[in-house]
Amino acid sequence: QSALTQPASVSGSPGQSITISCTGTNSDIGVYNFVSWYQQHPGKAPKLIIYDVRKRPADVSNRFSASKSGNTASLTISGLQAEDEAHYYCSSYTSRSTLIFGGGTKVTVL
Amino acid sequence: EVQLLESGGGLVRPGGSLRLSCTVSGLVFQRYAMSWVRQVPGKELEWVSVISSSGGTTYYGDAVTGRFSISRDNSRNTVYLQMNSLRADDTAVYYCAKVHYWYDNSGYSPPDYWGQGTLVTVSP
Numbered sequence: 001q002s003a004l005t006q007p008a009s010v011s012g013s014p015g016q017s018i019t020i021s022c023t024g025t026n027s028d029i030g031v032y033n034f035v036s037w038y039q040q041h042p043g044k045a046p047k048l049i050i051y052d053v054r055k056r057p058a059d060v061s062n063r064f065s066a067s068k069s070g071n072t073a074s075l076t077i078s079g080l081q082a083e084d085e086a087h088y089y090c091s092s093y094t095s096r097s098t099l100i101f102g103g104g105t106k107v108t109v110l
Numbered sequence: 111e112v113q114l115l116e117s118g119g120g121l122v123r124p125g126g127s128l129r130l131s132c133t134v135s136g137l138v139f140q141r142y143a144m145s146w147v148r149q150v151p152g153k154e155l156e157w158v159s160v161i162s163s164s165g166g167t168t169y170y171g172d173a174v175t176g177r178f179s180i181s182r183d184n185s186r187n188t189v190y191l192q193m194n195s196l197r198a199d200d201t202a203v204y205y206c207a208k209v210h211y212w213y214d215n216s217g218y219s220p221p222d223y224w225g226q227g228t229l230v231t232v233s234p
Binding site: 003032034035036038044045046047048051052057089091092093096097098099100101102103104 | 145147153154155156157160169170171205210217218219220221222223224225226227
C-alpha cells in the first residue's frame with residue numbers, strides 16, 4: 001500500500017502561517033476520522049500533535065490546527081516559530097485494519 | 111509519566127532472526143493496544159504491526175507479513191516483535207508505540223506515545 005502523499009518541503013518566515021496537505025484515498029482518509037499528525041525533530045521520536053482529524057493533545061500549542069476534506073487532510077501552523085522547524089507526518093487508519101503514514105514534510109523556517 | 115523502552119536491536123545477518131522488546135510504564139498496560147513502527151534513518155515512518163490489549167487480535171504491514179510476529183505479556187507490561195527471515199531492507203529504527211484508542215469492530219487510532227527506538231541493522 002502506497003504512503004499518503006505529502007509535499008516534500010514547505011517553508012515560511014517567522015510569524016507566517018503554512019499548510020501541509022496529506023492526500024489519501026477512499027480507503028483511508030476519505031472514510032475514517034482516525035487521522036493523526038506528528039512532529040519529529042532530528043534524532044527524536046515522533047510527537048503526536050493532532051488526532052481524530054482536528055483534536056489537539058493538552059500539551060500542544062493552539063498554533064497547530066487541522067482539518068479534512070474528502071480524501072485530503074491538512075495541517076496548519078500559525079505564527080510560525082523557529083522551534084517548528086521539523087519533519088511532519090500524517091497517519092490514517094485504513095479499511096484493511098492497518099495504519100498508513102505519509103511520506104513526510106520538512107518544514108523550514110526562513 | 112508514560113514511558114516506553116525498547117530493547118533487543120543490533121546487527122544481524124540476512125536471513126537471521128531478532129526479537130525486540132518494549133517495556134511500558136506509567137499506565138495500565140493491559141488496557142491498551144500497542145504497535146510497532148519503523149523508520150529508515152532520514153526516511154519516512156512505516157507502520158509494522160499492532161496488537162490488541164488482550165493480544166487476541168493482530169495486524170501486520172504488507173512488507174512484514176509472514177516474517178514478523180507481534181505478541182505481548184501483560185504480566186510483564188511488555189510487547190514483543192519477533193523478526194524472522196530478516197532482509198537488508200528491514201534495516202531501520204524500530205519504535206514501540208501505544209495505540210491512542212481501539213474500538214472493537216470499528217478500527218483504532220494512530221499512536222499517541224512513542225519510545226525512543228532501537229536500531230536494527232541487517233548486513234552480511
